[in-house]
Amino acid sequence: MKAIVAEKLTKRFGEVQALQDVSFVVHQRELFGFLGPNGAGKTTTINILTGLARPDSGVIRIGDIDCTDNPKAAQHLIGVVPDESNLYPELTGFQNLCFCASLYGLKKSERESRASELLKSFGLAEAASRKFGGYSKGMKRKLTIAAGIIHNPSILFLDEPTTGIDVASARQIRQLISHLNLSGTTILLTTHYIEEAERLCARLAFIVSGRIVQTDTIENLLQPIKQRHVMEIALNNKETGSLEAMASAFPDLVIERREENKIRVESSEPIRAGALVRYLEERGLEVMEARRIHPSLEDVFVRITGIEAGAMKKERERSGS
Amino acid sequence: MKMWIAFWNIILKDMRAYYLKPPNISWGIIFPLAWTGMFFIRSGGGFDGVLTLLPGLMAISILFGTTSMLAVTVTFEKKGRSFDRLLLAPIPLGILMLSKTSGAIVFGIANAFVPVAMAAFFFDLSSVAWLTAFPAVVLIAVSSTFLGLFIAVSVSEVFEAQTFSNFFRFPMIFLCGLFFPIERLPSVIKPLSYILPLTYGADILHGAFSQGHTMPFGLDFALLGASCVFLYLWSLKNIKRRWIL
Numbered sequence: 128m129k130a131i132v133a134e135k136l137t138k139r140f141g142e143v144q145a146l147q148d149v150s151f152v153v154h155q156r157e158l159f160g161f162l163g164p165n166g167a168g169k170t171t172t173i174n175i176l177t178g179l180a181r182p183d184s185g186v187i188r189i190g191d192i193d194c195t196d197n198p199k200a201a202q203h204l205i206g207v208v209p210d211e212s213n214l215y216p217e218l219t220g221f222q223n224l225c226f227c228a229s230l231y232g233l234k235k236s237e238r239e240s241r242a243s244e245l246l247k248s249f250g251l252a253e254a255a256s257r258k259f260g261g262y263s264k265g266m267k268r269k270l271t272i273a274a275g276i277i278h279n280p281s282i283l284f285l286d287e288p289t290t291g292i293d294v295a296s297a298r299q300i301r302q303l304i305s306h307l308n309l310s311g312t313t314i315l316l317t318t319h320y321i322e323e324a325e326r327l328c329a330r331l332a333f334i335v336s337g338r339i340v341q342t343d344t345i346e347n348l349l350q351p352i353k354q355r356h357v358m359e360i361a362l363n364n365k366e367t368g369s370l371e372a373m374a375s376a377f378p379d380l381v382i383e384r385r386e387e388n389k390i391r392v393e394s395s396e397p398i399r400a401g402a403l404v405r406y407l408e409e410r411g412l413e414v415m416e417a418r419r420i421h422p423s424l425e426d427v428f429v430r431i432t433g434i435e436a437g438a439m440k441k442e443r444e445r446s447g448s
Numbered sequence: 449m450k451m452w453i454a455f456w457n458i459i460l461k462d463m464r465a466y467y468l469k470p471p472n473i474s475w476g477i478i479f480p481l482a483w484t485g486m487f488f489i490r491s492g493g494g495f496d497g498v499l500t501l502l503p504g505l506m507a508i509s510i511l512f513g514t515t516s517m518l519a520v521t522v523t524f525e526k527k528g529r530s531f532d533r534l535l536l537a538p539i540p541l542g543i544l545m546l547s548k549t550s551g552a553i554v555f556g557i558a559n560a561f562v563p564v565a566m567a568a569f570f571f572d573l574s575s576v577a578w579l580t581a582f583p584a585v586v587l588i589a590v591s592s593t594f595l596g597l598f599i600a601v602s603v604s605e606v607f608e609a610q611t612f613s614n615f616f617r618f619p620m621i622f623l624c625g626l627f628f629p630i631e632r633l634p635s636v637i638k639p640l641s642y643i644l645p646l647t648y649g650a651d652i653l654h655g656a657f658s659q660g661h662t663m664p665f666g667l668d669f670a671l672l673g674a675s676c677v678f679l680y681l682w683s684l685k686n687i688k689r690r691w692i693l
Contacts, residue, residue: 177536202538213529217465229457230537232450274533 128155129188130282130313131176136185138171138337145171146337149185153315155281158308160328161317164434168337169317170210173284176315177207189282203231206280210287210317212267216260220251220270223259224277231278238277245273249303265296272303276312283307285316289323301327325424335432345424352422352430358398359420360390363413376406454539458547466521467555475516476555480509480562487627498571500660503653504626505563506585507646511592511617513559517552518596519609526691527605535691542684549593556589580665581656587672588649594679595645601686625650630662645675 131153138146146168153159161169174180176187178198187194189201214223224242233241246255249269254262259270268288275283288304289297304327308314318324324331325345332342341348370390374382381393392398400417407414428434466472487501525531534544567573595616603609622628623637624646630638641647648668655661661668 179532179535199538199540202536205536207536209529209532211529213533215461215465215530216528218461222464226457226461227533230454230534230539232453232538234453 129153130155130157130190131159131315132186132188133172133176134186136172136175136182136187138168138175138180138183144337146175146182149334149337149339151332151339151342153282153313155313156308156311157330158304158314158316158328160324160331161315161334162319162321162324162331162428163317163334163432164319167319167334169319169334170286171337172334173207173286173315173317177205177284178202203278204281206275206278206283208272208275208283208285208288210290212264212271214259214267214271214274217258219256219258220246220262221255223270224274227274228277233278241277241279245277249273250299263296265292265299268292268296268300269303272300276307280312282313282315285314287317287319289318289320297323321423321425321428331424333428333432335434341431348424348427349422352426354395355422356394356396356398357420357422357426358392358400358403359385359416359418360392360403360407360414361416362388362390362407363415364388364411373406377403451539451543454537455543455547458534458544459550462521462548462551466517467551472517472555476513476559477562479512480505480559481566483508484563484566498567499576499658500654501627502563502567503650503657503660506560506653507588507624507626507650508621509559509562510556510585510588511620511646514552514556514589514592515596515599515613515617516610517555518549518593518600519606519613521552522548522597522600523603523606523609526600531691541687545597545680545684545687549597552593552596553586553589556592557585560585560589577656581653583669584649584652584656584672587669587676588646588653591645591649591672591676591679594676594683597683598679598686601683601690620644620646623647625654625662645672645679648672648675 129152131151133152134150136146136149138144149168149172151159161172163169171180175182175185176189178194178201182195185195187198190204192201192204194201215226218226221242224245225238228238228241243252243255246252249272251266251269251273254266259267262270272285272288275285285304289300292300301323304314304316308327316324316327328345330342330344331348333340370382370384373390374380377392379394379396380398383391383393385391392403398419400419404414404417484501484505487505488498522531525534534548535541537544539547564573596613599612599616600609603612619640620626623633623641624630624644625641626646630641630647633641648663648671651661651663652665652668652672655665655668
């Protein structure tokens with residue numbers, strides 16, 4: 128059963144082509160990830176699917192409902208956790224959850240019991256009577272997720288759920304997301320954290336500059352690089368020497384510079400570390416470490432999108448985590 | 449049923465978060481009191497003067513009360529993105545905006561009766577046609593609220609909403625016959641008066657308080673009602689165009 132269907136979604140904001148022919152399907156009970164750098168079109172996609180924006184063209188189906196022209200038709204089925212914690216600062220945690228539940232027509236007794244239950248399961252029971260404006264970033268994020276699921280939606284849209292919060296809170300939130308998915312909620316998660324996508328999602332779409340460049344299961348995405356052998360060599364020097372000369376000396380290896388004092392070596396055959404170390408040391412470079420690394424989703428992402436993982440990391444730093 | 453649970457709780461939330469806050473309560477009382485005191489002292493008239501002044505004071509209290517509150521409850525929430533939460537709820541946009549503006553309408557009506565309550569301490573207001581005045585107060589509150597909504601939807605920042613509101617509010621004091629008869633305005637300005645809904649509301653109030661109306665009540669009510677519908681539908685169109693991109 129398909130929970131979300133997006134067909135050829137296109138959206139332009141003035142001169143900017145925000146989305147171009149974006150198509151994907153999210154199956155029921157699936158945790159589907161949308162991975163891409165800031166400005167790739169992740170939030171625009173969520174806004175269009177949830178009714179906060181209109182596509183210029185394309186088709187949207189949520190559950191069995193075609194909501195391309197009437198996004199309100201499916202809003203009772205979905206929960207949305209935006210990329211910013213947008214609850215009401217002047218209301219307490221409990222009041223915020225009760226209010227959000229009332230927007231979906233829950234009766235007072237249902238609202239209160241559901242709010243109490245969620246505050247407890249999200250570890251916020253003690254802060255229930257405190258105003259949302261006084262919560263820490265991590266607490267705000269957790270309460271925003273709780274508000275997104277207060278009406279037990281069958282489909283949940285999570286936009287950058289762990290951006291800008293501390294490591295411990297991010298970890299807790301990932302556990303909550305996994306638990307939600309295991310309990311049957313279909314989740315569409317956007318993130319620019321590759322590790323998060325790899326850890327949580329069953330399937331992923333890579334989105335860059337408003338286009339989906341690849342959609343597949345994590346296993347299938349990793350398949351082409353599973354047989355690859357990768358080694359990272361750290362040098363004491365800031366210079367790595369001539370990579371072109373090194374590549375000529377080892378024609379079977381793919382050699383590239385990673386950061387200013389690291390070399391990454393890739394091959395389809397096992398890599399002989401000794402020969403590489405000798406080669407570098409003979410040229411006056413001091414090898415600090417040479418270690419085999421397992422190819423990750425980051426490698427797949429870089430290979431497919433051409434976007435360096437470093438650029439994504441810088442975005443992460445800018446976003447405050 | 450579910451929709452009305454949402455409708456009612458949006459009003460309650462706004463009451464709790466905005467309208468029943470001490471600064472707003474005090475502002476809602478002090479502002480009309482200040483206008484009332486100022487005009488009573490300035491006019492120096494007796495009972496007849498009160499009946500001439502009260503319609504303008506009630507209308508101005510409603511106008512400033514409602515338009516100021518909409519800048520907060522709508523523009524501020526849109527800026528902080530909590531308004532998106534309402535747009536994501538399975539409630540028709542028309543009902544959502546009615547619930548969002550109902551608090552301001554009630555606030556405006558309450559504001560209107562501050563000068564009345566003050567005057568009632570000193571003067572006998574039994575000659576006032578309340579059955580005519582009260583519906584007029586409600587319609588003035590509705591049209592002013594929807595004018596505030598139109599302004600709130602047209603801007604992005606709270607300060608812009610306040611500034612833009614003043615662009616309408618201060619000229620309306622002079623143009624709508626609140627304190628100065630429209631007949632005395634220069635003829636080039638008069639058409640402006642007749643496109644402003646407050647003109648018709650003020651005319652009904654003048655009629656209810658001192659038989660000082662210049663147009664038939666039926667026409668006043670019809671035009672005031674029509675302006676409410678027009679401003680509301682225009683605001684909804686603007687919300688769809690500007691906020692659901």
